Amino acid sequence: MNDRARTVPAGLDGARSDLENLYKDLHRHPELGLREHRTARKATDALRDFGYEVTDGIGGTGVLGVLANGEGPVVMARADMDALPVREQTGLPYASAVTVTGDGGVELPVMHACGHDVHVTCLIGCARLMAQAKGAWRGTFVALFQPSEENGDGAHAMIDDDLTSRSPRPDVVLAQHVLPCPAGYVGIRSGAFLSAADSLRITVHGRGAHGSMPQAAVDPVVMAAMIVVRLQTIVSRELAANTPAVVTVGSIHAGTDPNIIPDSAVIQLNVRTYDHASRTTVLQAVERIVKAECEASRSPKAPEIEKIVTFPPTINDEAPTRRVAEAFAAHFGDDMHTIDLQTASEDMSEIPKAFGVPFTYWGIGGTDPTLYAQAARNGTIAQDVPVNHSPHFAPVVQPTLDTGVSALTVAALAWLGVH
Numbered sequence: 001m002n003d004r005a006r007t008v009p010a011g012l013d014g015a016r017s018d019l020e021n022l023y024k025d026l027h028r029h030p031e032l033g034l035r036e037h038r039t040a041r042k043a044t045d046a047l048r049d050f051g052y053e054v055t056d057g058i059g060g061t062g063v064l065g066v067l068a069n070g071e072g073p074v075v076m077a078r079a080d081m082d083a084l085p086v087r088e089q090t091g092l093p094y095a096s097a098v099t100v101t102g103d104g105g106v107e108l109p110v111m112h113a114c115g116h117d118v119h120v121t122c123l124i125g126c127a128r129l130m131a132q133a134k135g136a137w138r139g140t141f142v143a144l145f146q147p148s149e150e151n152g153d154g155a156h157a158m159i160d161d162d163l164t165s166r167s168p169r170p171d172v173v174l175a176q177h178v179l180p181c182p183a184g185y186v187g188i189r190s191g192a193f194l195s196a197a198d199s200l201r202i203t204v205h206g207r208g209a210h211g212s213m214p215q216a217a218v219d220p221v222v223m224a225a226m227i228v229v230r231l232q233t234i235v236s237r238e239l240a241a242n243t244p245a246v247v248t249v250g251s252i253h254a255g256t257d258p259n260i261i262p263d264s265a266v267i268q269l270n271v272r273t274y275d276h277a278s279r280t281t282v283l284q285a286v287e288r289i290v291k292a293e294c295e296a297s298r299s300p301k302a303p304e305i306e307k308i309v310t311f312p313p314t315i316n317d318e319a320p321t322r323r324v325a326e327a328f329a330a331h332f333g334d335d336m337h338t339i340d341l342q343t344a345s346e347d348m349s350e351i352p353k354a355f356g357v358p359f360t361y362w363g364i365g366g367t368d369p370t371l372y373a374q375a376a377r378n379g380t381i382a383q384d385v386p387v388n389h390s391p392h393f394a395p396v397v398q399p400t401l402d403t404g405v406s407a408l409t410v411a412a413l414a415w416l417g418v419h
Helices: 003-010 013-027 037-049 118-131 154-160 219-230 235-240 274-298 316-335 350-355 368-377 400-416
Strands: 053-058 061-068 074-080 098-101 108-109 139-146 172-182 186-188 192-194 197-206 245-254 263-271 304-310 314-316 334-337 359-367
Touching: 003 013, 003 118, 003 197, 003 314, 003 400, 013 037, 013 118, 013 154, 013 263, 013 274, 013 400, 037 053, 037 061, 037 139, 037 197, 061 118, 061 154, 061 304, 074 118, 074 400, 118 139, 118 172, 118 400, 139 400, 154 235, 154 350, 172 316, 172 350, 172 368, 172 400, 197 219, 219 235, 219 245, 219 263, 235 274, 245 274, 263 274, 304 316, 314 316, 316 334, 316 359, 359 368, 359 400
Parallel strands: 074 139, 074 172, 172 359, 186 334
Antiparallel strands: 053 061, 061 139, 098 108, 186 359, 192 314, 197 263, 197 304, 245 263
16 A cells, blocks of 8 residues: 555544544444434435445445446445344443334334444445545445344345445455454454354154153153254264354243143254355254154154254455455554454355455454453453443444544555555
């Protein structure tokens, strides 16, 4: 990146106050997936003020901003917008007090417990810097604001609504996520980064009877218990010791009374894997174990195995990751790191897949560096550092925002900067 290109992130000084106010406003007003109408308006209004050609309402609430600046590459940067049904417990002066009515009329609290307010603010900041310094770069910058990442359906909603025909085809797609690392930290890795996630609902069928007469029943509770135990052998006995994976049973439900053997039991589980081969192995093993146990127990009906939510693995392409890593090293110095595998999951990779283009995705820190350092000294990071989806998760405003805006801008300029 040459001196002219370096002037783009340098423009952050003039934008900082506005971005901090925007972040606090977004944090105070979170919205659940496919309901991000206010957030989308904020993005739309900002992009139009910066001179972007804007298309909104893609996939419901998605926003696309295009800034063409002469001949050159096309770079797309994506941010997710949705919040979570979590009651905030941060005590911040700009904490969310939002509640909404969910399915069945249930009142749900809403909080930006995963940092998507950081992502939106940083992409708006990057879009502003790119628009203010058009003399320092050439090509087309595309800002994409995606709905409903938490539900795993937002990327597909935009794709199904003709995103690929509405947007210029990018040469690369960029994205980032705030993580419970020290603020100022930037971490990137080539290859597998985020896990695939598959949530399954399994219904096994028995034959009900009185608890005192088990010989007349086919007990689905015992069937479910045996399945849960056997599922624990998949990772330990069917995958190599150096192949990471997780199989977690999070819910079992059966029956209503202690002396009634029910007709069925429902198991809900989550699978995390990092590549297509291990994902296939684990999911096939789950199906095989469930069916075999049902047959061994003389189940009168075949089990039902339903996918509730699925996320693809996030596997960074080598060439763009190397290019961004080099740009980060030059800009961030010792704050740039090679990040470890992360067990979180994302649907962002569906977007570059739809365009047939490479992508890279990285993490930035959001934890107070002093708090993190103290927890590290005490060996209490897991206990003292709130993680994403916690009601206490609250990235510090700075240097989190400066880092996120700079990272997106530096990465975009790795393709668009005038050399």
